[in-house]
């Protein structure tokens with residue numbers, strides 16, 4: 220508690236300091252790691268924040284959003300960003316919360332966390348930790364599920380080939396599985412500053428029913444996407460570059476992959 224208060228105070232102090240014109244910017248892989256506050260910027264790196272890379276920021280921001288949802292649902296009206304963010308027990312989340320909350324303002328930030336589509340990539344982009352390339356382009360060129368069938372408990376692999384033709388700033392290659400009730404779960408790799416070229420990823424998933432991954436017998440839709448930004452996000456800086464959908468069916472003791480490739484090329 221004392222530690223996080225100290226950090227918040229030092230962030231606020233840093234904002235005041237930078238407002239006074241002491242505007243030294245850190246550099247991370249040729250990218251400035253700064254957060255903007257109106258016309259002013261604060262150097263995230265020199266604050267000792269751990270999320271100086273886009274990957275770390277998205278990971279911390281994801282946890283921050285998860286924890287803030289609980290806090291906002293249970294605690295009612297907040298007096299300030301400090302009031303809200305100081306309720307997070309993890310001090311890295313604390314910093315992530317302060318940076319984004321001060322950027323958006325308490326009300327808009329609370330809405331962004333609570334809306335149907337909270338987007339950690341978008342939040343890391345607005346505080347200038349993650350790069351944006353609205354010129355990104357690419358295509359999913361091949362998608363297979365291997366093996367094509369097997370008993371419950373088998374580890375299947377969603378193997379995806381994709382081509383990037385114009386660099387991605389911050390994006391995703393995702394594989395989401397949805398059952399007939401539209402309950403879904405999925406996997407993604409974050410793509411940061413990904414140059415043109417041919418890429419391959421293999422997501423393993425075990426067809427073992429669990430609370431988080433209900434592999435009940437039935438038909439599944441697997442949707443694979445390549446995106447600039449967070450696939451499916453309603454927020455700015457998002458482009459769906461390519462989507463491929465497949466069906467597969469899990470019977471009571473075997474899983475059969477009934478391939479029906481439908482390729483939607485959205486890159487135009």
Ligand SMILES: *[C@@H]1O[C@H](CO)[C@@H](O)[C@H](O)[C@H]1NC(C)=O
Nearest residue numbers: 358359360361482484486487
């Ligand atoms: C994307 O990949 C699909 C499948 O290989 C292909 O049919 C389509 O022409 C490609 N689109 C572009 C824009 O390269």
Ligand SMILES: *[C@@H]1O[C@H](CO)[C@@H](O)[C@H](O)[C@H]1NC(C)=O
Nearest residue numbers: 360361379380381418419420
């Ligand atoms: C997909 O990528 C893998 C690994 O680079 C490669 O071996 C395979 O031939 C590619 N498949 C297609 C259809 O491009």
Ligand SMILES: *[C@@H]1O[C@H](CO)[C@@H](O)[C@H](O)[C@H]1NC(C)=O
Nearest residue numbers: 370371470471472473474475
């Ligand atoms: C498993 O599937 C096979 C073939 O569909 C079927 O003959 C068998 O009865 C099933 N076993 C169980 C335990 O459901």
Ligand SMILES: *[C@@H]1O[C@H](CO)[C@@H](O)[C@H](O)[C@H]1NC(C)=O
Nearest residue numbers: 440464465466478479480481
């Ligand atoms: C998946 O299965 C449903 C129901 O059988 C069908 O309507 C849909 O077109 C299929 N989608 C794909 C991508 O094969």
